[in-house]
Every structure is written in C-alpha cells, then in structure tokens.
Amino acid sequence: MRNWLTIAMLLSLCAPALSIADTAPSDHSKYVQHVEQGFVLTFQGNNKEAISEFEAALAIAPEHAEILHYLGMAYAQEELLNKAVERYQRSLALMPDNIEALYSLGVAYFKLDKWAAAIAPLQRVVALDPQHARGYEMLGKSLVRLRRYAEAVPVLERALALKPHAAGTYYELGNAYLNLKEYPKAIENFKQAIAFGSARYADPHFGLGTAYLRLGDREKSRAEMQIFQQYQKEYAEYERLTRLTRNEPNNLEAWTGLASLLMQQKNYGRAVQVFQKCIELDPNNAIFYHGLSRAFMNLNYPRPAIEAANKAIRLMPNEAILYNTLGSLYAMQGDSRNAIVAFQKAIELNSEEPFYHLNLSRLYQGIGNQKLAQEHHRIYEYLMSKQK
Amino acid sequence: MNISCRNKNSRFRIVCTLIFSLGLCFDALAAEPELILVPAGTFTMGSERRAADERPMHKVYLDAYYIGKYEVTNAEYHEFWKIQSEGNTPDQIPQHTPENFLHLPHIGEWPARAERFPNHPVVGISWHDAAAYAAWKGMRLPTEAEWEKAARGYTNRIWPWGGAMEAHANTAEAKDGYENRIAPVGSFPKGKSYYGALDMAGNVWEWTADWYSDVYYAYSSQAAAKRPKKNPTGPVVGSWRVLRGGSWIDTLTRCSTTFRFYLYPNLKTAFVGFRLAKTAEKSEK
Known part of the structure; x- marks a missing residue:
C-alpha cells in the first residue's frame, strides 16, 4: 500500500514536468x-x-x-x-501616445539629421509629460540645429529646470545664445557645461573661444581654443585606442594606454573594465591592480578596491604608493586603525613624500591625536617647502 | 502515521485524505505574508557615483509602512488566481494568469508550477497583475522610495547586506547553487536587508508602484531642497514602471540597492515578480 501511494505521489509530482516535456511548443x-x-x-x-x-x-x-x-x-x-x-x-x-516610443522616434530622427521630422514627436512627448527633461533637451537641440534659436532657449531652459546638471543642455543653450549674439549668456552657459560635463569636454571650450573672440577678448579666446585642440587630440587618441583594442584584443600596450586615458578622463566605470582586461592579459602586474583599485575607489566601491590594492601589494610589497592607496581606502571605510598602519608603512618605504604625512596627519586629527597630527603636518610643510 | 488498508473503500478514503492533506499543506504554504515594519523617518535615496538616473542623492521622509519580508510566492499567488478562475469554463483563461515559460523548466507552466515550486517567487506577471493581487490582499505595491528604504535603511549600503561584493543573492554570476534559475524565496539569509527583508538583491526584479523617470530624483529633490521630500510617489505619467533589485539573469552591479530598472507595465517576463507593502496604522508608527 505504501509503495502504491508513493508511486501515486511521485506521478502526481512529475505530471507537470511530463506535460511540459511532452508538449510541442x-x-x-x-x-x-x-x-x-x-x-x-x-x-x-x-x-x-x-x-x-x-x-x-x-x-x-x-x-x-x-x-x-x-x-x-x-x-x-x-x-x-x-x-x-x-x-x-x-x-x-x-x-x-506612448511617451517613450515618441521620444525614441524623435531621437532617431535627430541622429539621422532629420531635425524637422524630430520636432513633432518630441513636442508630443513634452505635451504628454511636461516633466520629460530628455524630451525638452532633444527638442531644444533639434531647434538649435534648425537655427530656431529663440524658440530653443525656453525649451532648453525648461530642460535644465528639470535636470539642472546636464552639461550637454548647457552647451546647446550656450550655442543658442551665441547665435542670438547674447555673448555673456553664452559664456555663462558654456562655463556651466564645462563645470558639469565630463572631464576634458572639448566642445564648450570652442564655444567659449568663439564668444570671447566676438567680445574682442583675443587672449581668453586663444586660451580656450588651445584647450579645445588639446581635448580634441585626446579624444582622437581615445578613439584610436578603442579601435585598436577592438581590432587587436590582446594588445596589452593599447589596453594600458586606454586605461590611463580613461582615468585621466575620470571615466572610472569603463576604466574598471579596461584594467580587468589588462589583468587578464598580464596577471602579475601590480600596476594594473593598483589602477583597478583607484578606479573602484573613485566609484565608491571600497571593498573591491581594498582587494585589488592588497593584490598589488602582494606583487610589489615595497612600493610606498600602494600602501598610501590602501590607507586611503581604509580611511574611506572609517577604519582608522588599519589606515594608520598602511600610511605608516608608506612613510617607512618613502618618508620624503609629503602627502603621505598629510594623510596620516589628517587621520590622527580625526581620531583626536593632536600631537601626532601636528607632528606629521609639520613634516608635510617642511617637505613641501623643500620641493618648492 | 500508521496507514492500514482493508478494502477498496478505505483505500479510497486514504487517497482522498492524502489529497486533502496535500491540499492543506499547499494552502499552509500560502499563509498570510510575513511583513516587516519600517519605522517612519528620513533616509538617503539615490547615489552620486553610479548611474545618472540615481542622482542626486537626496533625503526622503517616509511614514511608517510594512514591506513583505519575501517576494510573493507561487503558492500565495495561486490562491488569488483560483478565485479569478471561479465560474470560468475550462477554455477560459482567468484574468491575471501568469505567463508560461515552457523553455525554462525551472519555471514551467502555470498553474502546475504553483504546486511544483510553491516557494518560488511568482513570475510572468504584469504590473497590473501584481497591483491586483496586492489590492486583493488589502495591500499595495511599494513605492520606489519605500522599496529603497527597506533595502538600505539609514545606511548607504550598496547591496542589502552591505558593501561586500560576495553575493548573498541569486544573480547571474554567483555560484550559489541556483545557476541560471530562480531560487525559493529566503534562500539567502545572509543577504537580508537593513530591516530584515530577504531577496532584495537578485532572484527576481520587483515591480514598484511608481512610473519611471530618469530625472525624477533631480526635480523632486529640488522641490524639497530645504526639507526631505515626503512620501514621494513618483511621476504622474510615464510609459514604464520602475523595477528594483535585479534578478537571476543580472550581474551583481544591477542588483544594488539604488539601481533603477524599468519595463512596460503589461509585460510578463520570467525575471520579474513583486513584494507587498502596506501603510502602517497610526498606532504602529
């Protein structure tokens, strides 16, 4: 009887599975x-x-x-x-009236340089959702491309009211004002674009250079144009390295160059991926682990950053800067004890680096040890004066 | 239990009893959902260093509320579905029927999967299905803010358990015994959130009540620059509903307490479920 029941139960449990397997999709x-x-x-x-x-x-x-x-x-x-x-x-x-599909259509038209066609769907987006910042932004950009500058200004301003730190929107607004010959407003917006944009954002510098030139300030204009050219070059280098790593995925030199450029550009998320690729290609190089650690640190991921810093230290145990990074990471986590040990080790390996003393001084200050804080601050000032 | 069997009638009675008791067990699994009280107060929402739509970090005040300790399970949803089925002819598909995933044997067909995997989170349900279930239980879906507070509390935890990258969650990358499949709810006790809710990272994405807007934090926090935004309920209109928590097909990064995802509300996928929420009575605050 028990067997019979067991079989019945098993069959009943298996039934759904069998029905799935037996059914042709x-x-x-x-x-x-x-x-x-x-x-x-x-x-x-x-x-x-x-x-x-x-x-x-x-x-x-x-x-x-x-x-x-x-x-x-x-x-x-x-x-x-x-x-x-x-x-x-x-x-x-x-x-x-699907807001996001209308927006997608507007963006696609914009990218196809069909700016006039982009206007209607984007106007519909902001009519349906008056708080659709991306809709206003894209509509404003389309109006700028169509040279409808006066119409673009309030649209872009509305976008900025909803999304205040959008560098690209400030840049477009700067362009609109530049073409409306309102140079001080153009300058203000290009400066905001630079302030909120990613590091080494080239285009607003060109806008600034143009605005200064039209205001007759040749010196400022030249300076901005130089920055623009420098950043353009860097961008070209980024493009080159990206292409190279795509075509030659085992080219370590190209990956290293790209990692370094991304760190300069503060693109830490992408830098993490690139450092990981470098480590895959050369697993015993402390520099890559250190880079990975710095990138994680800037992304506010202390745990994986500490892990990477420790791996770097295992590979290169006498490199002071690695302990400094480790100390900074412990400090970030509020672990003063381990941070102090790490900074002390950095100083033991290189006592001439002023910033290791400054870091230690700040840490001692934080835990209320004024005496040691002052002592290390004095050393920091002394070393800085020597460097000068 | 000592079962003896003397004749056909008693055999029949035993089988009936067995089926009945199996039914009871099945219903017992679908007992009242366990809720966690999240006290009233202000917490920090969003993140400055991750995706753009998580910015800016801003203060939000929420009244006290309850949140489901677990994602709603197949067994729990089955009770609701049975009621929807009442009075239907066999060829009628009841309202709020979950989608079938015959190509995914660990999910399979509804309603068979409710019996096979009673403790798995229900998936293949749209936002509307989730909201209807919640209403039937006298509850609601959590707002995006409620979801995030329940996951991170007053801390800035990257994941519900903290900042450590070891996954106490069912994600695509983790070797956790549930590779490429859904886990029963509560399988990762170490992954509990600040308030003790489980599976707030990984396993299945969870529908929230809010429409998605990439700039909602920016404009809602401006309005509340001088004081925390109070009980935010998201944008008034939208195309997509917000999902939180990541799932068994996602990387750990997408399972953070602040990561925002979105889908059309009528989509029914194998990686989206939900948990319940309920406003606390004044006396409970």
Missing part, C-alpha cells in the same frame, strides 16, 4: 521564448542577437507595440536608425 510559447531571450541578450549588450530574437517574436505576434519599441531601440543601439524609425512608427501606430 505552441506559437505562443515560442513567442514567449524569443521575447525572453531578446531581453536577456539586451541586458548583456548583445543587441545583434537581441534583434533576431525580437524579430522572431514579432514574426509570430506582429501587433505588439512594446516589443516593436524594444526592437527599435536595439536597432538604434546598432546605429541602424532607419530600421529603428520604421519599428517605432509601427509601435506608435498601435499605441500612439
């Missing part, structure tokens, strides 16, 4: 599978294969506004903008 389940795969591939950044999956899903169920929009976005990621536009239009035919 219906069109709908194939559709579900393609959509799921499409999403997973999108998350992995594999847009090419995601496109195939979404296309396959839509071949089964063509009237799916959302999937059409996702497909369009995947095409746009692959710079296949005409295909993206076509999918967005099909999506919007099914769901005409």
Whole structure:
C-alpha cells in the first residue's frame, strides 16, 4: 500500500514536468521564448542577437507595440536608425501616445539629421509629460540645429529646470545664445557645461573661444581654443585606442594606454573594465591592480578596491604608493586603525613624500591625536617647502 | 502515521485524505505574508557615483509602512488566481494568469508550477497583475522610495547586506547553487536587508508602484531642497514602471540597492515578480 501511494505521489509530482516535456511548443510559447531571450541578450549588450530574437517574436505576434519599441531601440543601439524609425512608427501606430516610443522616434530622427521630422514627436512627448527633461533637451537641440534659436532657449531652459546638471543642455543653450549674439549668456552657459560635463569636454571650450573672440577678448579666446585642440587630440587618441583594442584584443600596450586615458578622463566605470582586461592579459602586474583599485575607489566601491590594492601589494610589497592607496581606502571605510598602519608603512618605504604625512596627519586629527597630527603636518610643510 | 488498508473503500478514503492533506499543506504554504515594519523617518535615496538616473542623492521622509519580508510566492499567488478562475469554463483563461515559460523548466507552466515550486517567487506577471493581487490582499505595491528604504535603511549600503561584493543573492554570476534559475524565496539569509527583508538583491526584479523617470530624483529633490521630500510617489505619467533589485539573469552591479530598472507595465517576463507593502496604522508608527 505504501509503495502504491508513493508511486501515486511521485506521478502526481512529475505530471507537470511530463506535460511540459511532452508538449510541442505552441506559437505562443515560442513567442514567449524569443521575447525572453531578446531581453536577456539586451541586458548583456548583445543587441545583434537581441534583434533576431525580437524579430522572431514579432514574426509570430506582429501587433505588439512594446516589443516593436524594444526592437527599435536595439536597432538604434546598432546605429541602424532607419530600421529603428520604421519599428517605432509601427509601435506608435498601435499605441500612439506612448511617451517613450515618441521620444525614441524623435531621437532617431535627430541622429539621422532629420531635425524637422524630430520636432513633432518630441513636442508630443513634452505635451504628454511636461516633466520629460530628455524630451525638452532633444527638442531644444533639434531647434538649435534648425537655427530656431529663440524658440530653443525656453525649451532648453525648461530642460535644465528639470535636470539642472546636464552639461550637454548647457552647451546647446550656450550655442543658442551665441547665435542670438547674447555673448555673456553664452559664456555663462558654456562655463556651466564645462563645470558639469565630463572631464576634458572639448566642445564648450570652442564655444567659449568663439564668444570671447566676438567680445574682442583675443587672449581668453586663444586660451580656450588651445584647450579645445588639446581635448580634441585626446579624444582622437581615445578613439584610436578603442579601435585598436577592438581590432587587436590582446594588445596589452593599447589596453594600458586606454586605461590611463580613461582615468585621466575620470571615466572610472569603463576604466574598471579596461584594467580587468589588462589583468587578464598580464596577471602579475601590480600596476594594473593598483589602477583597478583607484578606479573602484573613485566609484565608491571600497571593498573591491581594498582587494585589488592588497593584490598589488602582494606583487610589489615595497612600493610606498600602494600602501598610501590602501590607507586611503581604509580611511574611506572609517577604519582608522588599519589606515594608520598602511600610511605608516608608506612613510617607512618613502618618508620624503609629503602627502603621505598629510594623510596620516589628517587621520590622527580625526581620531583626536593632536600631537601626532601636528607632528606629521609639520613634516608635510617642511617637505613641501623643500620641493618648492 | 500508521496507514492500514482493508478494502477498496478505505483505500479510497486514504487517497482522498492524502489529497486533502496535500491540499492543506499547499494552502499552509500560502499563509498570510510575513511583513516587516519600517519605522517612519528620513533616509538617503539615490547615489552620486553610479548611474545618472540615481542622482542626486537626496533625503526622503517616509511614514511608517510594512514591506513583505519575501517576494510573493507561487503558492500565495495561486490562491488569488483560483478565485479569478471561479465560474470560468475550462477554455477560459482567468484574468491575471501568469505567463508560461515552457523553455525554462525551472519555471514551467502555470498553474502546475504553483504546486511544483510553491516557494518560488511568482513570475510572468504584469504590473497590473501584481497591483491586483496586492489590492486583493488589502495591500499595495511599494513605492520606489519605500522599496529603497527597506533595502538600505539609514545606511548607504550598496547591496542589502552591505558593501561586500560576495553575493548573498541569486544573480547571474554567483555560484550559489541556483545557476541560471530562480531560487525559493529566503534562500539567502545572509543577504537580508537593513530591516530584515530577504531577496532584495537578485532572484527576481520587483515591480514598484511608481512610473519611471530618469530625472525624477533631480526635480523632486529640488522641490524639497530645504526639507526631505515626503512620501514621494513618483511621476504622474510615464510609459514604464520602475523595477528594483535585479534578478537571476543580472550581474551583481544591477542588483544594488539604488539601481533603477524599468519595463512596460503589461509585460510578463520570467525575471520579474513583486513584494507587498502596506501603510502602517497610526498606532504602529
């Protein structure tokens, strides 16, 4: 009897599994599978294969506004903008007031330099969602390209009211004012673009240079133009190294150059990936672990940063700067005890570096040890004066 | 239990009893959801150093509320679904039926999976399904702010358990015994959040009540520059609803307490579920 019951129970538990295995996938389940795969591939950044999956899903169920929009976005990621536009239009035919699909359509038109075509969907975006900062921003940019500067100004200002630190929007607003011959306002906005932009953002310097020139300040104009040229060169170098690493994925020199450039540009997220690639190619190089640690530190991920710093120290135990980094990381975490030990070790290895003393002084100050704080601060000042 | 069997009738009775008791066990799994009280107060929302839509970090005040300790399970959702099915003919698909994932055997077909995997989080449900279930339970979906506070508390935890990168969560990268599949809720006790909620990182993304806007933090925190924003409920309109927490198909980075994701509300995927929330009574605050 017990056996009979056990078999019955087992069968009842297995029944759903058997029914799944025995059922040939219906069109709908194939559709579900393609959509799921499409999403997973999108998350992995594999847009090419995601496109195939979404296309396959839509071949089964063509009237799916959302999937059409996702497909369009995947095409746009692959710079296949005409295909993206076509999918967005099909999506919007099914769901005409879909704010994000309208926005995507506007962006695609903008990127295709069809600025006039971008206006209507973007105007619809901000009408449907008056707080859609990206919509205002893209609409303003399109108006600037169409030389409708006076119309662009309030639109871009609205975008900035919603998203106050958007460097690109300040830059566009600067351009609008520059063309409206309102140079002081142009300068103000280009300066904001520089303040909020990524490090070494070239274009606003060109705008500033032009505005100063039109105001007759040749010296300031020349200085800005020089910065612009320098940053342009760096950007070209970034492009070159990116291309090189793509074509020659084992070129360590190119990866190293790219990592260093990314750190200069404060693009720490990408720098982490590039340092990890360097470590993959050369696992016994302390410099790469140190770089990785610095990048994590700037991203405010102290734990992996400490891990990377310790690996660097294991490979190069007599390098003072590594202990300084480690000390800074412990300090970031509020672990004063380990931070002090690390800074002391850095000083033991290189007592002539003023900043190691400054770091230690600050730490002692933080824990209330005024005597040692003052002592290290004095050494710091002394070493700095010697350097001068 | 000593089962003896003398004739066909008693055999029948035993089978009936067994089926009934299995049913009871199944229902017992779908007992009232365990809720955690999150006290009223101000916390810091967002992050300055990660994705742009997480900026700016800003203060938010929330009244006291309850949040589900676990994601809603298949067994729990099944109770609701059964009620939706009442009176339907066999060929009628009840409202709020979860999607089937025949290509993913660890999820499979509904309602069979509710019995096979009663403690797995329910997936394949749209935002509307999740909201309907919550309303049926006399509760609601958490707002984005409520979700984040429940995950990080008054701390700046990157993940619910803290800053350590070891994954106490079911993610795509972790060798955690649940590679490429969903885990039963509560499988990662070390991953508990500041307030003790589980699976707030990984396993399944969780629908929140809010519409998504990439600049909502920027303009809502401006309005509240001098004092914390009080009980924010997200933008008034939108296309996408916010999802939080990451899932079994995501990297650990996407499972942070501040990472914001979004989907169309009517999509039903194998990586999205939800947890419940409820406003606390005044006496509980």
